[in-house]
Amino acid sequence: MAIRREMADSTANAGLKRAVGAICMVALIALVPACRQSELTGAPEPMETSSSTSVLQYQAPEAAPPWALLNGELLAPASSIWRINGVLGQQRASAEADIPLNKAPASGAWRFTLSSSRAPMTVDVRAFDSLGADGIPTSNVPDREWSCRTAEEPCKVETKSTGTEIALPGNLVQTAGIYVLEVTYPTQEQNDVQAGTNHYSASWAIRVGK
Numbered sequence: 001m002a003i004r005r006e007m008a009d010s011t012a013n014a015g016l017k018r019a020v021g022a023i024c025m026v027a028l029i030a031l032v033p034a035c036r037q038s039e040l041t042g043a044p045e046p047m048e049t050s051s052s053t054s055v056l057q058y059q060a061p062e063a064a065p066p067w068a069l070l071n072g073e074l075l076a077p078a079s080s081i082w083r084i085n086g087v088l089g090q091q092r093a094s095a096e097a098d099i100p101l102n103k104a105p106a107s108g109a110w111r112f113t114l115s116s117s118r119a120p121m122t123v124d125v126r127a128f129d130s131l132g133a134d135g136i137p138t139s140n141v142p143d144r145e146w147s148c149r150t151a152e153e154p155c156k157v158e159t160k161s162t163g164t165e166i167a168l169p170g171n172l173v174q175t176a177g178i179y180v181l182e183v184t185y186p187t188q189e190q191n192d193v194q195a196g197t198n199h200y201s202a203s204w205a206i207r208v209g210k
Contacts, residue, residue, distance in 0.1 A: 059119075060189065061083065061185055061200055062116060063084070064084055065077065065080040065200070066114040066116035066163075066164075066183070066202060067114075068113065068115070068181070068204055069112065069113040070110060071108075071110060071111055075102045075204045076102055077203070077204055078100060078204055078205040079092035079203055080092075080200070080202040080203070082201075082202070083191070083192065083200070088197060099205065100205065101178065101205050101206070102204065102207065104173075104179075104206050106175070107170065107174065109167065109169050109173075110168040110170075110172075110173050111165060111166070111168075112165070112168075112181060113163055113165055114164040114165075114166070114183065115163055117159065117164070118159070118164075118185060119159040119164065120157070120159075120183040120184060121185055121186045122149060122182075123148040123149065123181075123183050124145060124146070124181075125146045125148065125179060125180070126144070126180045127145065127172075127175065127179050128177050128178045128179075129175045129177040130177070131176070131177055131178070135207075137177070142180075143177070146168070153169075154168070154169060154172060155167070155172075177207075177208055178205060178206070179205070180203055181203060181206070182201060182202070182203040183201065183202055184199045185199060185200050185201075187199055187200055
């Protein structure tokens with residue numbers, strides 16, 4: 001996740017703001033300030049266990065958002081909404097131009113590794129294939145998306161004591177564009193319930209191609 005791509009002109013900044021703003025509004029990915037805590041009151045459908053026999057048991061949130069690897073490379077986070085040191089808030093770059101875009105080749109399967117051994121409530125990957133000359137998505141709506149809520153194809157999720165593995169086959173990520181991984185975790189802590197928040201989220205943006 002760790003390679004940052006700086007947006008060089010105001011047109012690119014505006015385009016990125018529109019693209020990630022739409023992701024926030026539609027998919028609850030908190031990439032821009034337009035995301036409000038009130039938008040987090042509708043809980044996504046819980047992900048089932050790999051055996052598909054029972055709903056995951058609630059576990060209290062961890063102290064900080066998980067870090068993530070893509071095929072062993074550390075990813076820079078795009079944003080998160082989390083309670084850290086007792087304060088619930090959004091963690092993101094102060095300017096759209098500084099939102100990190102990690103780079104990945106358009107070949108081979110993707111395997112994400114999350115540091116958290118707490119099973120996520122939802123895992124979603126969204127692809128923006130159509131990019132303008134400035135490298136910014138031309139549409140606010142993802143061209144493709146996958147909800148990884150069981151251990152089934154095409155997007156597999158497995159949580160172990162050492163972390164969470166998310167696997168995407170290579171045929172899904174061969175198209176150049178921008179991909180966004182978002183994970184959510186439930187919270188039933190009293191201070192979050194009182195704040196009208198029922199889950200935390202973390203997201204990472206990956207650029208494939210030039």
